[in-house]
Amino acid sequence: MNKYEIVIYKKLLRAIENKIGERSNIVDVLSDYLYISKEAVEKRLSRQIPFTFGEISEIATQLNISIDSILHSSLMKSRPFEAKYTNMYDPQEVDYAMQMEYLDVIKTAKQARYSEYGVSTNALPLQFMIRFENIYKLYMLKWIHQFKDEEDDIKPFNEIEISPKTHEINEYFVTQVEYIKNTFFVWNELLICYLVQDVQYFYRMGLMTLTDKILLKDEINRLIDYLELLTESDKYSSGNTLHIYLSNLTVETNYSYIEIDDFKLTMMKIGSFNEAASFDKEVYAKTKRWIDSFRQNSILISGANSSFRKEFFDNQRQTTKLLIK
DSSP: OOHHHHHHHHHHHHHHHHHHOSHHHHHHHHHHHHTOOHHHHHHHHTTSSOOOHHHHHHHHHHHTOOHHHHHGGGGGGOOOOEEEOOOSSSOOHHHHHHHHHHHHHHGGGGGOSOEEEEEEESSOOHHHHTTSHHHHHHHHHHHHHHHOOTTSOOOOGGGOOOOHHHHHHHHHHHHHHTTSSEEEEEEOTTHHHHHHHHHHHHHHTTSSOHHHHHHHHHHHHHHHHHHHHHTTSSBOTTSOEEEEEEESSOOOSOEEEEEETTEEEEEEEETTTEEEEEOOHHHHHHHHHHHHHHHHTEEEOSSSOHHHHHHHHHHHHHHHGGGOO
16 A cells, blocks of 8 residues: 555545444444455454445445545545456455446547557456456466465365356457557567466466476467467458557556547556456546556557567467477
8 A cells, every 4th residue: 555545545444433433343343234244354454454435435424424524635645546356266246247337438449449468467368368268267366366365275276276257257358359440559578577477476386397397388389479460461350450568668558548539548467367447538538648648658469560560479479388398
């Protein structure tokens, strides 16, 4: 948490204490209000895990706490973001519903007058990741590693399964995203290297076997082949524009924005899958300018720079050789 978030968090906790009293009572009451375990409440109270926007809203409603009074002192310098933590490993209906909220936005692009999707990222974008089942499972393993409760064991790679409904949502997403009229990605050129590092890490942790590594090496190479073929053109099969750039600067944080007619959404990556979203127009404008500045300092590899593109993808194939020496 940054300093502002810590101040707001402390104000929220003081407001809760004023309404409920002793900490033991607070844990019991919030557990009932939010339908989560007492252990989960304790983690939120100690700032190990943040309250979600929905949880804060429910607490404020139940205890008649004014969110405006908590935010008032710093509101002019802040902008609203809503973080959503979807359970990717053991999804429930609420998790599928959260995935569909995003998809419902994307699918409106097909009938829109204008749509644009801009992304700066140091991780493999979702629409490419979900085309490769084992790479997708690698990101699920990473998500579990990041968000598991301390008492939970992490299942190994070969025991991770993708639910049929997640498969269905992913396949639909892949088809719908190509209807966005203008898409561009600014990639960190170490994107494949980071994938290889993740595989090596989980292998050292004993969560992958040598067979798993070989399987992923083959799939990462197929991913590289797919991306190289994709970047030979500057369009999707739908005919809509796709521009992919390699950044000359380090892409440290994953940001994206979507514009569909008058609708504007900004997103910031949290962990492997989750994102914080904002509908604030100033956030959108600043994020768009920030991503555009990255694009201006990047090399276009889709539909252009064929010799550079070939050299880049050949280097990525050399990187995957590190998986099996």
